[in-house]
Amino acid sequence: MSRNRVIILNSARNLIAVIFTYSVMVSSSHAAPEVEAYIGQPLGVARVTVDVFRGEPSLPLNDERFTVAEKDGRAIYPVVKVEPARQFLRGLLGIQTPRTVTMYFLFRGDEPFDISAYSPVEQGVRIKPQRNAQGHQRLLGEWWEQLTQRWSRLQKDPEFPPIAENFLVASFARRLNRPVPKIGGGLFGLQEKDSALQEMFGGEAALLAVDREMVLGTSADSQELQELPPPPNWTAVEVDESKLDEVPLEALATHVPEECFYLRFGNFNNYFWFRDFNAKWDGDLKNMLMRRGIKGNQMSRIEQQLSLRENVLSRVLAPQFISDAALIGLDPYMRQGAAIGILVQARNNQLLSQDFMRQRRDSLQYFPDATETTVSIAGKDVSLISTPDGQLRTYYAQSGDFHLVTTSRKIVERFFEAGEGDHSLASLPSFRQARQKLLLEKEHTIFGFFSEKFFQNLLSPEYWVEARRRQQAAQQSHLVEMARYAAECEGLPAITTEELIATGILPKGFGIRADGSRIEETDDGHLDSLRGTPGFFVPVGDIDVKQASAAELEAYRKFLASFAEEVGEMPPIAFGVQRLPRTPEEDHTLHIDAIAAPLGKVRLGRLIDSLGEPIDEQMKPISGNVVSLEAVLDLPVPLIGGGSQPHLLFGGLRDFRSPLVVKQGKVSPGVARSELVRGYVGAWPRPGLLEMLQGPEHANGPEPQALGDQMWQAQSDNFLLISFKPDVIREVEPQLGFEPAERPAQVRVRADDLTGKQISETVSALAYSRTRETSVSPSRMMNSLANLLHVPREDCLKFAERLVDGKFACALGGEYQLYETEGSLPVWSSTALPVSNRFMLTEVPEGFKVAFLEWFRGMQGDLRVADGELSAHVELMMAPDALP
Incomplete structure (x- = not known):
């Protein structure tokens, strides 16, 4: 950086400091609170600016201690004014705490009143509302802007689930006749699209969208029902079946419907290991990286519904009369109640049947209102034990040596059909191809397969419409609870849904679904008239959906269009997990293989599209590296003519201790960027993307040469190397070279055990x-x-x-x-x-x-995308504590 440029930047920084300091002095020169308040409809609106209590070294405005309250509850829906520009300036100048804070709120009534403004220590403020229609509209607009900005920030970067904010934004958008703002993303406010995959799998963002639709009133629909359209015309999965005739398959797969997901354990000991592993990490593998803040109880509800209770004796005896086991299901909708089941192959039919029947009899004792009936499904007698509210719903079916316990009547029906050769998983070419690539002989601890038929079933109009109705039914009771609190805030006498609709807190038609189902309040909680208790709903596949409203069909068409643009089509996906046999005291290794094939029309994204052809060589290990990464790229290089430059881009991170400081509530580097990271990037046999860093300053020889003010570079044998540290280049450059790889790939990664590392x-x-x-x-x-x-x-x-x-x-x-x-x-x-x-x-x-860091002991992996297939292999070394 030139000397003149440094002088200009320092002068600008000093000028900004002077301007900001002056503005802060002016804004804080008034000791008395600044108040503005207007009477109006539907509620009055006020703004108050008070000094921030500075008894603490730093005070963030977003810790929820900044609010207003009134002894009779007249001050409602407070929101703190956030000014990103001033926040940026404070961060630039190192000012951690603002001197004043402005808060907006709505209020009831016309008379003057006293509030407590917490900033965060209580300050008494007198509010004397005025009558001024224009002032009311202006201030109401400012309150709305701050509310929606808070909601938008929490949507983009969810510091916590913004459920209350989401409810208020939707409610007041309807009541004030204002549009719900689009959620801006990125520096230039580019619009952030809703994720079709989120909607498909019912993620948190999708549930917030369902809440908004219901409170806005856009989901209410009493129009005449229409026939469902035919399913989308999916592209046929093309597999060369002539090469699959001799592929060995497990017998269990011949009884699995092709539209079911399939997690096969091979034996019941592996199933118990999976159960224990799942329980250890609270049913969420993300906890292995960093603990999450919410423990779901979906798995315990499924086990309760299935009436499969484990004890010490079952762990000893089960392997003796079970030879194979799998978890199968039609959908992943665990939150509302999934169509899921356990399929096992018996070594001894009589012993296995007796064990299942014993557990089922125990459930009849545990649930006083449970009943057992024999139902006919696909011409076969099936045992069903259930309760009226659905908290227990377990079918038990048997076909020869194969036993199925499931929550879903549909799965039972298809289990019998598949066993007779009607569209079983074993007959699906994509499954047999997956079994050819992930061999049965490997005896995976877990083998998983998600067929194209599984995804297509989720995307069918019948499944999508019912899944959406279930989401609405499950969320309805939560929205009613929030609406009651809102009505109480506004002083409106409303408890029932009808009363809440009459007051305008909820929209007309709220809770009306096209199938006529209703949520009923009982002494034991809420109950859907068609589906049962939320969390224990009748599975999607068991609801016969023939018709839908115009609004539902329009929403389905929009979803399909979004899915086609974002995802294209879902390919069959298979994976296998192997545990290496080690003693309990030693580190373990998991070998994980995953394949998506054939890819067909799936959209993989720009990063995958930028990969070059796979190569059967890899970089030699670099001594001293903690993390190493390499990728074969073939893409136009910006700013240098746009021509394609196939090259290998590689990099490494060396062990280092980075000086860190806590600044404005964040852990930040305490040194310049050049001192922060000890590592390097490189390219071979041409610079490729790194040419943008080089500019005209090309390296010549293995000795480090200056590249700008902070970087160094060297080039030898077509290896270009760039680092902040010349000594890193001297350490790494002599080690650069290739060695044969076990598998061709475009991306490879290695990570060392971090135990004892700086x-x-x-x-x-x-x-x-x-x-x-x-x-x-x-x-x-x-x-x-x-x-x-x-x-x-x-x-x-x-x-x-x-x-x-x-x-x-x-x-x-x-x-x-x-x-x-x-x-x-x-x-x-x-x-x-x-x-x-x-x-x-x-x-x-x-x-x-x-x-x-408690369990990670190193890993290596590779990724290959070629010939219409994506495959990955990972070897993960783990401490014994990570596994059951």
């Missing part, structure tokens, strides 16, 4: 910041519910857990408690957070170690 401290410090945010997320949601909807603070934990359908689990291992704070409102927080870190990260505790 970098592990840096990783843990950065991870603590993220883990702390995860720990804080539930408490922020609880405090937000209290502030926005006046949920009694002591009730916020249970209410928030109902909304997220799970139990909050502090990622740092603490418990959530309601803390009394002097001069301020009680707030929820975790016992794992020291006082100094409770509301803003100020320091990283000594000795913190992120979850994956």
Whole structure:
């Protein structure tokens, strides 16, 4: 960087500092609060600006302690004004705490009143509302802008589930006749599209969208029903079946419907291992990297429905009378109640049948209202034990040596049909091709297969429409609860859904679904008239859907168009997991192979499309590397003529200790970028993408040469090497070379065991910041519910857990408690957070170690995309504690 440029930047920084400091002095020169308030419809609106209490070293405005309250509850729906430009300037100048804070809120009534403005210490403020229609509209617009900005920020970067914010935005968009803003993404405010895969699998973003539609009233539809359209005309999966005649298959696959997902364990010991592994990480493999804040209870509900209770004796005896086992299902909708089952092959039919019947009899004793009936399915007698609310729904079917326990009548029907040769998984060419590539003889601990028929079934009009109706039915009771709190906030006497609709809190037609089903409130909770208890719904495949409303069909068409643009078509996907036989005291290795083939019309994204041809060589291991990565690329290089330059791009991270500091609640580097990372990037046999870094300064020879002010480069034998450190180049350059690879691939990665490495401290410090945010997320949601909807603070934990359908689990291992704070409102927080870190990260505790460092002992993997197939191989070394 030139000297003149440095002078200009420093002068600009100083000028900004002067301007900002002056503006802060002016804005904070008035000791008295600034108040503006107007009476109007549907509610009055006010703005108050008060000094920030500066008794703490740093105060973020987003810790939910900044709010307003009034003794009779007249001040409602408060929102803090956030000014990104001023936040940016404060960060630039190192100012951690603003001097003043502005808060907007709505209010009931016309008379003057007193509020408590918490910033975060209580300050009394007198509100004298005026009558001014124009002022009311202007200030109401400012409140709406701040509310929607908060909602939008939480949608893009979910610091906590913005369920209350989502409800208020949808409700007031309808009541004020304002559009719901688009969620901007990126520096230039580019629009962020809803994910079709999120909608397909019912993710959190999709459920928030369902909530908005219901509260806006766009999902209510009483139009005349229409016949469902035919399923999409999917491209046939092309497989050369002439090469598949001799592929060995397990007998179990001959009884699995082709549209079911298939997780095969080979034996019941592997099934128990899978169960234990799943339980160890709370049913979410993301916990292996970093603990999450919510424990789902979906698996326990499925086990309850299936009435399969494990005991010590079953672990001993089951392998003796079960030779093979698999988990199968028609969908992944565990949250509302999935179509899922356990399929086993018996060594001894009589013993296995007796064990299943014993467990089923135990369920009849456990559930007093449970009944057992014999139903006829596909001409066969099947045992069904169920309760009226669906909390127990277990079918038991047998066909020869094959036994099925499932929640779904549809799966039973297809189980019998598949066993007679009607569209079984074993007869599906894509399955046999997967078995050819992931050989049966490997005896995988887990073999998984998701056929193209599985995905096509999820995308069929019948399945999509019913899945959407189930989501609406499951969310309806939550929305009614929030609407009751909103009505109480506004002083409206409304409890029932009809009363809430009459007040305008909920829209006309709320809760009306095209199939005529209704949510009913009972002494034991909510009950859907068609599907049962939320969380235990009748499976999607068991509901006969023949017709849909015009609105549903239009939504389905839009979804298909979005799916075609974003995903294209889903290919068959197979994977296999092998455990290497080791003693319990030694490290373990998992070999994981995954294949998606044939790819057909699937859209893989720009990154995969940029890969070149696979090569059967790999870089030699570089001594001293902690992480190594290499990728074969073939793409136009910007800014240098646009021509394609096939090349190998590689890089490595060396062990280092990075000086880190806590700044404005974030862990940040405490040194210049050139001192932060000890590593390198390189290219062979031509610069490729790295030519954008080189410019005209091409390297000549293996000795490091300066590249700009902070980087160094060298070139030898067509290897270009760039690093912040010349000594790194001197260490790495002599080691560069190739060796034969076990498999052709375009992408390869290696990672060393980080135990005892300096970098592990840096990783843990950065991870603590993220883990702390995860720990804080539930408490922020609880405090937000209290502030926005006046949920009694002591009730916020249970209410928030109902909304997220799970139990909050502090990622740092603490418990959530309601803390009394002097001069301020009680707030929820975790016992794992020291006082100094409770509301803003100020320091990283000594000795913190992120979850994956406890078990990770190294990995290597590769990726290949060629010949219409994507395949990956990963070898993951793990400490014994990671596995059951």
